[in-house]
Amino acid sequence: MAFAPEKDWSKTWTSAAWAVHGAVSYTDKKHLSLVDVMGFTGHAFRMNVDPEIMHIAAPTMFPGGYILRRNLCNLGFTSNLADPMSPIPPEKLDKVMALVHDSIDRGIPAIAFDLFIPEFGLIYGYDDEKQLFHGKDVSKDGTFPYSKFADPKIDLLFVTTIGESLPHSKYEMLRMALSTIVDHARGKEWMHVFEGKFVQGLAGYEAWAGVMEARRADETGNAFNVAVFADAREFAARFLSELAFRWDGGNVVERTVRYRAEEAAKHYEEVAACLSELREMFPFPQGGTPKDPETADRAVKLIRNAHAAETKGVEQLEALFHFMKEYYSETWIN
Amino acid sequence: MEIVAETAAPLLRGNEGAADREREWVERARAGDHEAFGELVRMHRAKALGLAGAMTKDAYLAEDIVQEALIRAFLHLGTLTDNGRFAAWLQRIVRNQAYMKLRRGGPYGNERPFESFKPAAQEQGGGAADPQSVDWFDIDSILFHLAGQAQEASRNSVNPEQCLIRKETLQGIHMLIRCLSKKERDIFEARFFGELPPQEIASLFGTTTAGVYNSLSRSRAKLQKERLRISIGLYVERRAALGLPRKKILAPPP
Structure with a gap:
């Protein structure tokens, strides 16, 4: 045990925490x-x-929405949550996409599930011309079309974004x-x-x-x-x-x-x-x-x-x- | 001149008054008024049915013809130059439709209406599915939504005219659907999808029309994709119209 190499504390098998930490690192609480x-x-x-x-x-x-909201709450953030059941009605899709766009416009990636693999990941960019999101999860850093985002493989479309940072x-x-x-x-x-x-x-x-x-x-x-x-x-x-x-x-x-x-x-x-x-x-x-x-x-x-x-x-x-x-x-x- | 005619219309209860009223309905229908087109349909339906019935000697076929004619009339309402000639125009469409049907050789000919595909499709789609519960065209809500979206886009767009036209089309289609019966709706829905480009119809419906309803679940999934595609397109347009950034990529996460 004494000879075991020091653990890399920037990596974890818990993708939810990885994603939360990733998003938080774009805020005033980046010291966490x-x-x-x-x-x-x-x-x-x-x-x-x-x-x-x-x-x-x-x-x-x-329950991803509940846990992620509590996670962000514990770190001193208000948050937004989208988890409509698929098939996603168009009017709800708009609102979910607006949540992502708005967060990126504010300079903070959105936390989502199943970007490339069924784990939590971050959407950190968008391109309306090409209708592509830029995302990263533990498996991959790349792009995926809006249409794929809109049509989740799991039974809901999950997005959580950081709202306001509170002085906890x-x-x-x-x-x-x-x-x-x-x-x-x-x-x-x-x-x-x-x-x-x-x-x-x-x-x-x-x-x-x-x-x-x-x-x-x-x-x-x-x-x-x-x-x-x-x-x-x-x-x-x-x-x-x-x-x-x-x-x-x-x-x-x-x-x-x-x-x-x-x-x-x-x-x-x-x-x-x-x-x-x-x-x-x-x-x-x-x-x-x-x-x-x-x-x-x-x-x-x-x-x-x-x-x-x-x-x-x-x-x-x-x-x-x-x-x-x-x-x-x-x-x-x- | 026109203003006088319009204000005078309610006072004249003769043929002239009816014509003016109709002109007004057409005007309003073209501007996207829900009630107006419904009113036009109510006004002309019986007459059109009579004409089609006289030509075909078949009540069911006549009904189909009128339905299709109304749909065509609606889709091409914008091309009608003289508002006062709606009735004549509709009759011409009914006549053309009837001739077309008759030429094809009796009811349906080679092209059966949508509805007749349905029972077979439901059987193939799996016996477990309750035919009543198969409401895979949630077209009402799609169109209602799209019309709303387009309207909003038209308020901010750099090309408001184009957006307005789309708004009216969508709003109109939605409105039309609401004054149709279940049977009519089924046929209309086929028309709605008929407006898509051929490649999309092919991917949406498979290679042949007969195969269209072989798998209701597949169709449902594709319809969902399609409505999302349209919805995404409008969403992106709306963002552009609001002057929001087109592209933003943050530094990749650690």
């Missing part, structure tokens, strides 16, 4: 790093699991982030149409272990999920360490954040280590042999270790969240 974005949006702490076969699509199966304090940002993280970990996040189909947060680990025990894990799907989770928790640990480092003041708030974040970071490092081992066992895209009993049982142990560590991490973050809503007394004499 990908680590910050992964942390404050809660993406570093997500686990959305398909309890049947560890389906490959599970990590992106969340670091206290608000942390409080909102913790609210998102804890909600997700405790399975309280609004799932909309995905309700009951996926298991989120801490409960995801047990669902995953269940798939392994039933020897039902889809090779590629399982490997993709592991890659996403391991990457996310590495960001989580890093985010918490940076938090502890940055909150270096002497008052009770600074002290408590520092203490809780440091404690949580230790647990998340342990989670990341377990997941990293699983990632080596199930490399994406081949995926190894998750149905092989011996391999699967070894995986189950690591999954349960990760679960135990993350449970402790979440407890720290939960305690910090409560504290951030009502700070303790600076001095208490009783």
